[in-house]
Amino acid sequence: MDKIINQFLEYLEVEKGLSTNTTDNYKFYLRRFADFAKQAGVASPAKISKELVHRYRLWLNRLKKGGEGLKKNTQNYHLIALRGFLKYLVKTDVKSLEPEKVELAKQTPRQVDFLEGVDLERILEAPLKIDLPDIIRRRDKAILELFFSTGLRVSELCKLKIENINLKKDEFTVRGKGAKLRVVFLSETARRWLGDYLKVRPDLNPYLFVSHDKAASGRDEQIGLSPRSVQRLVEKYAKVAGITKEVTPHTLRHSYATDLLMNGADIRSVQAMLGHSSITTTQVYTHITDQQLRDVHKAFHGRRRK
Numbered sequence: 001m002d003k004i005i006n007q008f009l010e011y012l013e014v015e016k017g018l019s020t021n022t023t024d025n026y027k028f029y030l031r032r033f034a035d036f037a038k039q040a041g042v043a044s045p046a047k048i049s050k051e052l053v054h055r056y057r058l059w060l061n062r063l064k065k066g067g068e069g070l071k072k073n074t075q076n077y078h079l080i081a082l083r084g085f086l087k088y089l090v091k092t093d094v095k096s097l098e099p100e101k102v103e104l105a106k107q108t109p110r111q112v113d114f115l116e117g118v119d120l121e122r123i124l125e126a127p128l129k130i131d132l133p134d135i136i137r138r139r140d141k142a143i144l145e146l147f148f149s150t151g152l153r154v155s156e157l158c159k160l161k162i163e164n165i166n167l168k169k170d171e172f173t174v175r176g177k178g179a180k181l182r183v184v185f186l187s188e189t190a191r192r193w194l195g196d197y198l199k200v201r202p203d204l205n206p207y208l209f210v211s212h213d214k215a216a217s218g219r220d221e222q223i224g225l226s227p228r229s230v231q232r233l234v235e236k237y238a239k240v241a242g243i244t245k246e247v248t249p250h251t252l253r254h255s256y257a258t259d260l261l262m263n264g265a266d267i268r269s270v271q272a273m274l275g276h277s278s279i280t281t282t283q284v285y286t287h288i289t290d291q292q293l294r295d296v297h298k299a300f301h302g303r304r305r306k
Helices: 002-014 020-039 050-062 072-091 117-128 134-150 154-159 188-199 227-240 249-262 267-274 279-300
Strands: 171-175 181-185
Touching: 002 020, 002 072, 020 050, 020 072, 050 072, 117 134, 117 227, 134 154, 134 181, 134 188, 134 227, 134 249, 154 171, 154 227, 154 249, 181 267, 227 249, 249 267, 249 279, 267 279
Parallel strands: none
Antiparallel strands: 171 181
């Protein structure tokens, strides 16, 4: 079992091009399953049965971490990893349980946090409202506008280099999850603030967004802002904007998708622009358009009643 799991992880890394973080997650989930299987006396893939998977699901459901059970979506991550492993066994002609027999746990629809209206405008303007060096204000304004214009993941934004952006065009290509390429689009506002920021950059660092504090200027390494730094930056401007709920870079990605859908974009187009491999992932946003349903109800329901 361990040997074939290692082969599967190498397949994910080399053939599928998954990130180190994603591969590490698969490794964690599959090691947990392998340990459970061994304790049940199952040491080879051929012995994986529907009954074993049922007992594994029961064990996951009863597992306690810090006094709390695993959330349904966390349980599903374990099962998705197992199903991926079983699909690999089919691909490599190793006899085992059919992947389709591993069903995911039902879970309540995920609540998507997003910003709109006044809150969105306030956070986008927040970098201009506080006393910071001009270059940092321009950088942070460009970051927030770029998030809302493109729906980039924070990891994608942090990997961007200046050479990736052509300010004469309103689009550029980004490499997302699984090394997949997709085109994202710049709004006029985002393009203008990126240009304003790059005009005052005094360094030769190839990354699009870099630190401008004194400690960073004394180092030779050419690195960009880290995802954690950008997350703290977004949290700071949410507070400046007077937004009380938690706001993360992913909140801005949700806001981007919400804005598209509420203005009439179709779900397939939004899927492509977000870089989702499955439409199921994008469908988490469909309940956001309930406002449109409300408008239809008000416009057409009960019109004949006096």
